[in-house]
Amino acid sequence: MNSGERIFDIRNIRVTFDTPDGPVKAVRGVDMHVNAGETVAVVGESGSGKSQIMMATMGLLASNGRAEGSVTYRGQELIGLPRERLNRIRGAKITMIFQEPMTSLDPLYTIERQISEPIMVHGGLSASAARKKALELLKLVHIPDPERRLKSYPHELSGGQRQRVMIAMALANDPDLLIADEPTTALDVTIQAEILRLLAELQKKLGMAILFITHDLRIVEAFASRVYVMQKGEVVEEGTTDDIFHRPTKAYTKMLLAAEPEGSKSPVSAGTPILLDANKVSVTFSSGGGFFSRSAFELKAVQDVTLTLRAGQTIGIVGESGSGKSTLGRAILQLLPSEGRVVYQGVPIQGLDRAGMRPYRRNLQMVFQDPYGSLSPRMTVGEIITEGLLVHEPTLSAREREEAAIKALEEVGLDPIMRNRFPHEFSGGQRQRIAIARAVVLKPTVIVLDEPTSALDRSVQKQIINLLRRLQESYGLSYIFISHDLAVVKALADYTIVMKTGRVVEQGPTEEVFRDPKSDYTRALMRAAFNLKEVLKRPTEAHA
């Protein structure tokens, strides 16, 4: 193979979806190419059409989608190619890995079967030869205990392991081009770093080209040699990674680069009154132990966590999935049964029932991660925002509640005219503003924010961070900010707690924790989040 040869050429591709509201142009004429052995990134925010180009190329568009234009692989036109002939290329010469490691593998079949199928179909191998190949591939992607894993089902594997299985499938037939569609977005940062390191290592070993689709500029910078920046179905800028990151010419690219969370919060003084004091909070989940069976399975989700929140303070709780950080947030607000002692403004609230907690609820508010699931689809935004007032200020008239809704919407930067609309008419960022308005309208003192920015694009995330900062300054709010995203915590919190498997591994003033992390785990997190490039150079170890 001749390095530098152009193997994949996209010319003026357009993707249109027919919807009940008329045709929607998702991709409006994009040119792109990939040379042999090269790593190219396509970066853009949600809705930029970056994934749809690849779906169109691979014949995977939804049934209401149409692709026009030209995509050639080594001179062979792919758009409009009959399915039988396309099937000889996809899965063999061009392979794909997807964003959702949880759902991209068939839950009903073993790993062995799923890796073997494309090997048998494309390579014509027998079942036993395919099995041998599958085992080799699992070793290649460093899955621990590969023999046993062949017999496993997807639900028995972690997210990182499933993504390794997908990579093994992708490599099975010696592809020329691997298209990776946000392959690490659903994974924890440390796992993400390992998967990226694996891809880089395999590319070096096997020499295929990689087309990497992502919204995450840090990955692009560490991983790709050339970049296409997409916005609203078009490529706005293209160039080498070095050019794009250091000499961007287009406003949109500059905006994306500037969207990394910035700023910091100075700690509150030591004498500031304590609002919320949680002492040795533990949460245990048990399952099983039904009527007829004896053994119950117990999971200690949170173990002996102590935190003190002072007026105007923001405590950041950082951890990967399964660290217990969300559970801790809920336990502190008495939304889950827990052990320990929680005191709010001198009053012990630990173990209070619903009615007992009600007087304190308006002061202790919560904002959830999923802006799609946490707003009732059958209520108008105005009703959603003022529902809490019905409970906590029952004397207010409908008119006064309306005024409160208008004020709250203005507060979070939304046009109050929108209060009669329903949540589905809003974008993710707008919905998160609505959720914040719902909390703020009650004039709380403490808000627990559970990954409030994780489902949002970076540029929207930055706006939400600025909004939270402004509200904190205006009302002297205290936040408990739960996130897996170290950059966001660094920008917003003045005190940081790092959690792993239910325990606190490190805590201290944010500035200190980030400048000089004491525990190995915190250091690994920091490297994966802030120094990906260095991590990718290290040799691969077998796990995840």
Add this chain to the structure above:
Amino acid sequence: MFGYVLRRLLGAIPTLFLIITLSFFLMRVAPGGPFDRERALEAKVLENLNRVFHLDRPLWEQYLYYLGNLARGDLGPSFIYRDFSVQQLLGSGLPISIQLGATALLLALLIGSVLGTIAALRQNSWVDYGVTAVATFGITVPNFVVAPLLSLVFGVWLSLLPAGGWGNGGPANMLLPVITLALPQVAVIARLIRGSMIEALRSDHVRTARAYGLPARMVVIVHAMRAACLPVVSYLGPAAAALLTGSVVVETIFGLPGIGRYFVQGALNRDYTLVMGTVIIIAVFVVVFNLVVDLIYAALDPRVRYD
């Protein structure tokens, strides 16, 4: 798995006991008795009958007596068909009901899943609309309309098939009742398969199978079909129990000696033991089929565990 089956069967005993107890007393709450006639029997005859069938004892004694017999596997004598025990009645009728019901179920599964799959693969085409229309028709038209129409057209007008009767269970005799029983099931299964198949075809793992160049046939049969079967399997438990225990409408219209009619006749005649026998049979079928469904489900879906 064996331990699981055993646990489930043992767990069913209290359920059955509760059903038997409730039905026993509910039957007795209903006014009238097995020997009430338009013209009352002579007092002496009635007294003798009551004594023979233990109806002169207090209710709790009758209940214990029934349970005692039941524990020995004796369902008691029928009060109305006085030459037969309930065992004999059910023993001759049940095989016929099972034969009809099982044939109808298999037919419905076969036709229903083929129709549903075709409709899903050609979503929003005329084929799809056709299947959906037929399915809606099958669900909405009641069997007491379908049965006489079939009998009239094929039995009387065209004289192709017997209009009724069991014969010796020959295919000609079974055809019309089986069609009547299967029609609504075809409709339900086709709709279920269509819905779950459309969902399965849109799922991420089917997208993966396509992206890896697997032949279309393999994508549909291996990766989409198995997931699409799961809701149908859940539906089949109660459906099978209902089909195999006979249908009073179909048996009456086609004059078939199944057990479905005993349930209605027994209840109308206050034939206490016969109703109890039918209740027990149906309850056992429901319990067993739910267990079978759970076993099939676990075999199809590795995420399901026995516990």
